[in-house]
Amino acid sequence: MSFDDFNKDKNKNDIEEKALSHIKKCLSEFNKWCLEKEITLCKSNDEFVTKLKEYKNKNAIRLGFGIGTTYQTLIKLIEENDRELFFKIKKILRLGRYVSIYPKSIEFTAKNESLGWLEWECC
Numbered sequence: 001m002s003f004d005d006f007n008k009d010k011n012k013n014d015i016e017e018k019a020l021s022h023i024k025k026c027l028s029e030f031n032k033w034c035l036e037k038e039i040t041l042c043k044s045n046d047e048f049v050t051k052l053k054e055y056k057n058k059n060a061i062r063l064g065f066g067i068g069t070t071y072q073t074l075i076k077l078i079e080e081n082d083r084e085l086f087f088k089i090k091k092i093l094r095l096g097r098y099v100s101i102y103p104k105s106i107e108f109t110a111k112n113e114s115l116g117w118l119e120w121e122c123c
Contacts, residue, residue: 048113
């Protein structure tokens with residue numbers, strides 16, 4: 001049975017709207033989780049942390065170079081939820097090889113701004 005057959009009595013626009021809404025919600029929750037991790041890592045830089053906190057209540061995503069593996073992968077979620085799998089991945093990919101904490105660095109501009117943020121407007 002196809003997705004269309006299963007939903008033949010429903011309006012396709014409603015289905016698309018619900019799917020898009022769910023994706024935005026998941027993305028927002030993931031970004032908030034990532035921001036908390038980054039804020040914890042950067043707690044000694046008050047100006048940077050203040051700017052990071054501004055993104056917590058926005059519809060935003062981080063894209064591009066210099067944003068770090070926390071935003072590009074699920075490695076930190078895996079670390080929190082399955083330590084054994086995390087250490088296997090870390091070993092295979094040689095992540096954080098010379099320091100115990102991963103990631104070992106965070107990039108930001110000379111004005112203490114995060115790289116790669118893209119904000120979107122909700123419909």
